[in-house]
Amino acid sequence: MAKEFGRLKRIAQEIKKEIAIILQCKIRDPRLDGMITVSSVSVSRDLAYAKVFVTFLQDKNEVEIAFNLQILSRASGYIRTLLSQTMNIRMTPKLSFYHDNSFLIGMRISKLVSNITPSYQEGEIALKQSLALDSVQL
Missing domain, CATH: 1.20.5 (Single alpha-helices involved in coiled-coils or other helix-helix interfaces)
Incomplete structure (x- = not known):
């Protein structure tokens, strides 16, 4: 039977918290209007990739959601850099953003x-x- 990966869950929770702080305080893109909430983070077993699920708290249509996800995807390198500065892990995962509806x-x-x-x-x-x-x- 597979062992439950407690370490992965703890790292995912910490990444979720840190990305939420980064999006709230350090990302100053005027195109990202409204509040962005990080719903959950899913980390791969080797910590190379992380899926970040976000929610936009204002009512948005499909086009605006796709546009905001594109902005977040383009800023993922910068967010990853900020994340690596705050977290003490060997390898910071590559971030990909998804909408959580x-x-x-x-x-x-x-x-x-x-x-x-x-x-x-x-x-x-x-x-x-x-x-x-x-x-x-x-």
Whole structure:
């Protein structure tokens, strides 16, 4: 059975934290408007590559997301340099950025559930009233 790689998870968590700080404080590109959140980081076993999943907190369409990912990809060398200065690991992984749409999916599901809840409560009240009427008639 494969051993769970605790070290990889710790390194990925540290990379996530450091990239979030770098994106918030040190990247000053006016084309990157709004807040960028690092959702997760996936590191390869040999620490050569890291997939960085980001979320843009403003509502954006597909074109703006692709444009922002392209900007982040072009700045990945600079981000990697800053990351290597803050982290004490032998080899800093090559970064590739991906959009994480789980936040948008969660918001959509939450909205759907909140729309269903009032109709469910109305149906539950109607069911209780019909059961109460049936018991009165007996």
